[in-house]
Amino acid sequence: MGETAKELGANTFQFFTRNPRGTAAKTIDKNDTDAFLEFQKTNKFGKILAHAPYTLNPCSDKKETRDFAYMVFKDDLERMEYTPGQLYNFHPGSHVGQGTEKGIELISQLLNRVLTKKITTTVLLETMAGKGSEVGSKFEELKKIIDNTVLNEKLGVCLDTCHVFDAGYDIVNDLDGVLNEFDNVLGLNRLKAIHINDSMNPFNSHKDRHQKIGQGSIGLEAFEKLINHPKLKNIPFLLETPNELEGYKQEIALLKGLYRLT
Ligand code: FE
Ligand code: FE
Ligand code: ZN
Numbered sequence: 562m563g564e565t566a567k568e569l570g571a572n573t574f575q576f577f578t579r580n581p582r583g584t585a586a587k588t589i590d591k592n593d594t595d596a597f598l599e600f601q602k603t604n605k606f607g608k609i610l611a612h613a614p615y616t617l618n619p620c621s622d623k624k625e626t627r628d629f630a631y632m633v634f635k636d637d638l639e640r641m642e643y644t645p646g647q648l649y650n651f652h653p654g655s656h657v658g659q660g661t662e663k664g665i666e667l668i669s670q671l672l673n674r675v676l677t678k679k680i681t682t683t684v685l686l687e688t689m690a691g692k693g694s695e696v697g698s699k700f701e702e703l704k705k706i707i708d709n710t711v712l713n714e715k716l717g718v719c720l721d722t723c724h725v726f727d728a729g730y731d732i733v734n735d736l737d738g739v740l741n742e743f744d745n746v747l748g749l750n751r752l753k754a755i756h757i758n759d760s761m762n763p764f765n766s767h768k769d770r771h772q773k774i775g776q777g778s779i780g781l782e783a784f785e786k787l788i789n790h791p792k793l794k795n796i797p798f799l800l801e802t803p804n805e806l807e808g809y810k811q812e813i814a815l816l817k818g819l820y821r822l823t
Contacts, residue, residue: 563600569806570813573607575650575756575799578637579614586640594643607797610685610719610754611641613651619671620654620664620696627667630654634675638682645681648754648797650719652687653697653706664696669709676712685719685753690727690769698728698767700746707751717753718743721801722787723772724756726779729765733783740792749792757784757798757816773802774812785819794822 566574579586600606619630634651641649656664676684686706691698697706707713720743726732730739743749759777761770775781788798800812 563597563604563606565806566606567604569810570817571809572605573609573797573799575610575612575801577614578611578640578649579633586636589640589643591643598644607795608647608753609644610648610650610797610799611637613637613649615652617651618654618657619651620656620659620667622657622659627671631671631674634671638675638680638684641682642680647682648685648717648719649682650685650687650754652689652695653703655694656696657694661696661702664694665702665705665709668696668706672706672710672716673712676710676715678712680715682715683717683753684715685717687719687756688721688725688728690721690724691729691767692727692769698724700743704746707747716751718747718751719754719756720752721756721758722779722784723758723760723777723801724769726760726764727762727766727768729767731764732787733764733779736783736786736790740790752793752796755787755793755796755798756801757787758801759784771802773804773808774800774815781815781819784816788816788819789821791822 562574562576617630617633618626621627653668686703689695689697697703703718707716732739759772759774759779761772761777762768763778774784800809
């Protein structure tokens with residue numbers, strides 16, 4: 562995966578820990594993970610981001626689904642230790658009618674079960690679009706989850722540009738305002754990764770459909786400001802746009818062409 566990312570012009574990448582729909586993960590070959598760590602160092606790659614399966618729902622109303630989330634999460638965190646010090650991102654989940662407060666409680670419960678002092682991974686809560694009963698479309702909700710988690714020094718946030726825009730944070734007209742709000746509610750030091758996606762839907766639509774960079778309602782100008790924002794320097798940006806490899810290569814080149822920070 563590292564080699565492919567490098568060929569595309571990237572210096573980080575995101576990957577799924579297993580089939581995005583869940584199920585079994587491949588056994589880890591320590592030769593592979595060691596080779597990656599060497600590759601990361603030699604090529605000056607930033608931290609990489611592992612994404613939990615979409616089916617993981619820590620705040621489901623069904624015990625089997627919550628147990629499944631626990632098993633996958635715990636297993637993923639153990640596997641992540643083969644490559645110490647990276648990032649693991651998950652969707653906080655959908656409360657499916659139990660209410661946001663209950664959802665927040667169940668998510669923190671899961672984190673309190675899976676986080677240990679020993680882990681070196683930073684676990685990221687992703688900002689959500691607020692589709693259906695999704696928890697985490699407001700910074701305050703993520704803050705509550707963090708506050709309810711004992712080992713919250715292990716937690717960070719991954720900001721998804723499509724999701725926050727769909728959730729009603731106007732990164733197009735008021736990026737500074739959104740970053741200030743993030744800072745006031747969560748603290749910018751919690752921001753560990755950015756999913757850089759345009760949106761197929763208008764502002765505040767609570768939809769979550771990613772679009773190619775510059776071809777959606779966020780638009781290229783907003784992305785130019787975003788990647789050049791001094792407060793976001795050194796944070797890994799990861800594309801989740803609807804592309805094949807060639808498309809990613811072009812988007813990376815496009816964004817690099819707009820990048821002015823050194
Ligand atoms: Fe995600
Ligand atoms: Fe995302
Ligand atoms: Zn999304």
